[in-house]
Amino acid sequence: MESSHERSGWSERAAQALAAAGYRRGGARSAIVELLGEQSCALSAAEIEHELRGRSRKVSRASVYRVIEELEGAGLLARVEVGQGSVRFEPALEGPGHHHHLVCERCGRLQPFSDEGLERAIRRLSERMPARISEHEIVLRGACEACAPR
């Protein structure tokens, strides 16, 4: 779990990185970046569109997907495949922010976690595989603490 000031740093970093990549400042883009920067966990594209309709500014679906694509391309946004066809996005944090997800099969909530043992196992495996591994994604499914306390 990350502290919120680390998050707000993200939207600034993102804005800078996009500017450096030659993108102009545009209302839709900055509204999306700002919204993402405030989140504590992943949002779906539809949630981004819907949430923005209510506040700062209405943003079209096309823009939501365009900006997601730019951010993902710049390595600033991580795509999380949650299962059942739903895809979510969240700010990609540097090194220590790297984490994976537990999806509760009961309530559907997403819970981030990280584990050094797991990362080590993946690094070792990557060296042995006959391929160049660039990313990995791990999803655990089960019942979260609230749904099945022990």
Next chain:
Amino acid sequence: MESSHERSGWSERAAQALAAAGYRRGGARSAIVELLGEQSCALSAAEIEHELRGRSRKVSRASVYRVIEELEGAGLLARVEVGQGSVRFEPALEGPGHHHHLVCERCGRLQPFSDEGLERAIRRLSERMPARISEHEIVLRGACEACAPR
């Protein structure tokens, strides 16, 4: 990769398990089970529908999804989320057949792998997490041997 006689055993097991669960024998269901039993790796729903159109018997999309759901519910079929919104299915083999996937970002091919170190890390993590973990899924992304030989 598993030997093929292990695979053909799967379609029999699946047929038995479905019969035991009270399902009647039906043409569409057995055609799908048979096709899945022959595969060496995961198929998408559309591929199942298309492949069957050409051979044994034409099967409607509704039946493909129905049968997938039944098999998944019986723990006979594993769902593999490959990314970019595409979902594939493959026969779930007992213990030793448990594996994960490497998705090539260049050619899109799926390559199964398994690793005891990784499984161990996940078991240990599951015990420490404040949740009941029932499944896990790991996807590695990168360039496969054919696309980026080293």
Next chain:
DNA sequence: CAACCAAACGAGACTCAGTCTCATCAGTCG
């Protein structure tokens, strides 16, 4: 400041996987 150009944007048509409904078909059992 005015004018211009390219990038950013919005609206909405379109695609495609997956779901749902309902009429028809076919095992199974009496």
Next chain:
DNA sequence: CGACTGATGAGACTGAGTCTCGTTTGGTTG
């Protein structure tokens, strides 16, 4: 052999995501 009930197919429908194209806006230049 019927009849009952589950299995199936056809196709309408949904919702996420993509694409196109006309409009708006940021930034730059005269």
